[in-house]
Amino acid sequence: MILVLALAIAVVRSLPGPVFFPLRMLAIAYADFFRGVPTILVIYILGFGAPALGLSGVPTSTIFWGIVSLVLVYSAYVSEVYRAGIDSVHPSQEAAARSLGLSRGQALRHVILPQAVRRVMPPLLNDFIGLQKDSALVALLGTVEAFRQSQINVAATFNYTPYVATALLFVALTIPLARLTDWLVARDRRRQQAGRTTG
Amino acid sequence: MSPVLLVQGLRKSFGRVEVLKGIDLAVAEHEVVCLIGASGSGKSTMLRCINLVEPIDAGRILVRGEEITARGVDRNRVRRGIGIVFQAFNLFPHMTVLANVTLGPRKALGLPRAAAEAEATELLRRFGLADKRDEYPDRLSGGQQQRVAIVRALAMKPGLMLLDEVTSALDPELVAEVLEVIRELASAGMTMVIATHEMAFARDIADRVCFLDAGVILEEGPPDQIFSAPREQRTQQFLQRILAAGRL
Numbered sequence: 001m002i003l004v005l006a007l008a009i010a011v012v013r014s015l016p017g018p019v020f021f022p023l024r025m026l027a028i029a030y031a032d033f034f035r036g037v038p039t040i041l042v043i044y045i046l047g048f049g050a051p052a053l054g055l056s057g058v059p060t061s062t063i064f065w066g067i068v069s070l071v072l073v074y075s076a077y078v079s080e081v082y083r084a085g086i087d088s089v090h091p092s093q094e095a096a097a098r099s100l101g102l103s104r105g106q107a108l109r110h111v112i113l114p115q116a117v118r119r120v121m122p123p124l125l126n127d128f129i130g131l132q133k134d135s136a137l138v139a140l141l142g143t144v145e146a147f148r149q150s151q152i153n154v155a156a157t158f159n160y161t162p163y164v165a166t167a168l169l170f171v172a173l174t175i176p177l178a179r180l181t182d183w184l185v186a187r188d189r190r191r192q193q194a195g196r197t198t199g
Numbered sequence: 200m201s202p203v204l205l206v207q208g209l210r211k212s213f214g215r216v217e218v219l220k221g222i223d224l225a226v227a228e229h230e231v232v233c234l235i236g237a238s239g240s241g242k243s244t245m246l247r248c249i250n251l252v253e254p255i256d257a258g259r260i261l262v263r264g265e266e267i268t269a270r271g272v273d274r275n276r277v278r279r280g281i282g283i284v285f286q287a288f289n290l291f292p293h294m295t296v297l298a299n300v301t302l303g304p305r306k307a308l309g310l311p312r313a314a315a316e317a318e319a320t321e322l323l324r325r326f327g328l329a330d331k332r333d334e335y336p337d338r339l340s341g342g343q344q345q346r347v348a349i350v351r352a353l354a355m356k357p358g359l360m361l362l363d364e365v366t367s368a369l370d371p372e373l374v375a376e377v378l379e380v381i382r383e384l385a386s387a388g389m390t391m392v393i394a395t396h397e398m399a400f401a402r403d404i405a406d407r408v409c410f411l412d413a414g415v416i417l418e419e420g421p422p423d424q425i426f427s428a429p430r431e432q433r434t435q436q437f438l439q440r441i442l443a444a445g446r447l
Contacts, residue, residue: 096289099250100303100355101279110302114293191335 009075010082011108027079034076043069043137066138074131081123085116118188125181129174136170146170201264202227203359203390204249208258211241211248218244220414221258226359226392231385233401233422234394236411237437242394243286245411246361249392250283262359279307282352283361286368288344290336290351296323297332300351308355315354322350326380342373346380353384360384362393398441402426410434 012027034042046069051060059065089112097107117124139148146169150162202225209222218241226232234242247253249260251267251274260268267277291299300319304310310318323329326346336344345365352360362381366374378400385391385404395401401408402422409419410431418431429435 092285092287092289093291095252096285096291097302098275099252099278099281099283100351101275101307102303103275103307106306110306111291115291118293 007079007082007113009079010086031076031079034073035080037073039069039073039134040137042073046072047138063138066135070131070134070138073134074127077127077130078124081120081127082116084123085120086112088119089115118185121181121185125177128177132173133170201261203230203263204392205261206245206249206258207260209245209248209255209260210257211244211253211255218414219248222414222416224409224416226390228390229388230406231389231391231393231404233405233408234392234411235396235398235401235408235425235437240411241414242411243363246283246363246392246394250281250361251277252283275307279303279355280357281359281361282355282357284345284348284352284363284365286364288336288341288348288368290344290348292336295333295335296328296339296347299336299347300354303351303355319350319354322353323347326350326383340373341369342376345369345373345377349377349380349384358390360389360391362391362395364394364396366395366397398426398438410437412437 009027009030012023043066047062047065050058050065051062093111093115094107097111098104102110136147139151146166150166153162154160204224204226206222206224209219210217211219222241222245224232234245236242244253248255255268258268259266262277262280266272267274291302294302297316297319300323301310301312301315304315304318305312320329320332323332326349328343328346328350331339331343331347336347339347345368349362349365365381366377369377374397378397381391381393381400382404393401393405405422407419408422408425409416410425410429410433411417412431412433418425418429418434425434426438429438
């Protein structure tokens, strides 16, 4: 969900021409705002504030609002990563695609984005590790996730081992992700460049 | 019959610099026109304008009688009918040779994958690239990459090809294989406008040579006349410099 939302924001920001000015401004405002506000504040405001409004049809589940907060914040970060990737693809690539008669959207989808996403794989993973860790913040709303559970255990036994166990749990989750990305990047490089000749 | 390409009073500025100052050119079916002239004389800009990459400031461009620079013309449709090959190849690095060649026919022309791949394979075979079908561009030599770029443009079955200094980025020993491909295209009757620094090649292949200088076509004529007996002083000076550099 973050990937999709962030990609949409990044694409909107890269739209050219004055026609898209309002949309572009909206995307910029979004990215600026949610990167500027501390995650913990967003979680507090949405997690406690939204259910407190008492509007009918608005979910009161803290898990729901915790997830919404994280999606909003991380979409802003990830959109910037995508944008850097899009900007890093040389304009001549778009020119080549358009010269074949592809529309702007087709050029973006088949030529620009595949290259952009490949290039930002490592920083993208970085944000996902951050996201996994920040999921611990949702505990502030009272949702019981790994960190909250360990707090409960520590409080009950005055033994800090649960904290260490939780830390190890997080690491255990992120390391496979890191290796997976390394492998993806390496495979890509191998495929495109092995046996490369000069000229 | 109307010419394949008709350029009238074409003007183009970048900021305050006027690069094209009123270009007039007509290219007939099966004709090969070579544009020569110093760097910065406007050859590339002219080709980019014809392919609607650059918006023009004044004048008009007609392809087979249709004014492609008019308002409301579908640029994507126009571009499908005009093939362009760039100096820097501009192949898509994340795609195999086959995918590079079939992208246009599949996405812009809506050809089914199997048909597009069959046609692409046939084209690659014709230009001696059949064994490179499944390679990625980075694994090919510059000459091979440029030949793939030409095949990619040809896969759209264009009625007009624009070649923008396609050998300028190549090592000297790789130039010949690319020129050979262009020669074959010319003998197959392809209408082409070629911006080039290869004077011997231009002399050999062109039906007509245009000398661009400071944004205008200063002199044009059959290659023998331009290269052996140029009328304009600027043309003479240009050719002398080329001669001195050992490129003619």
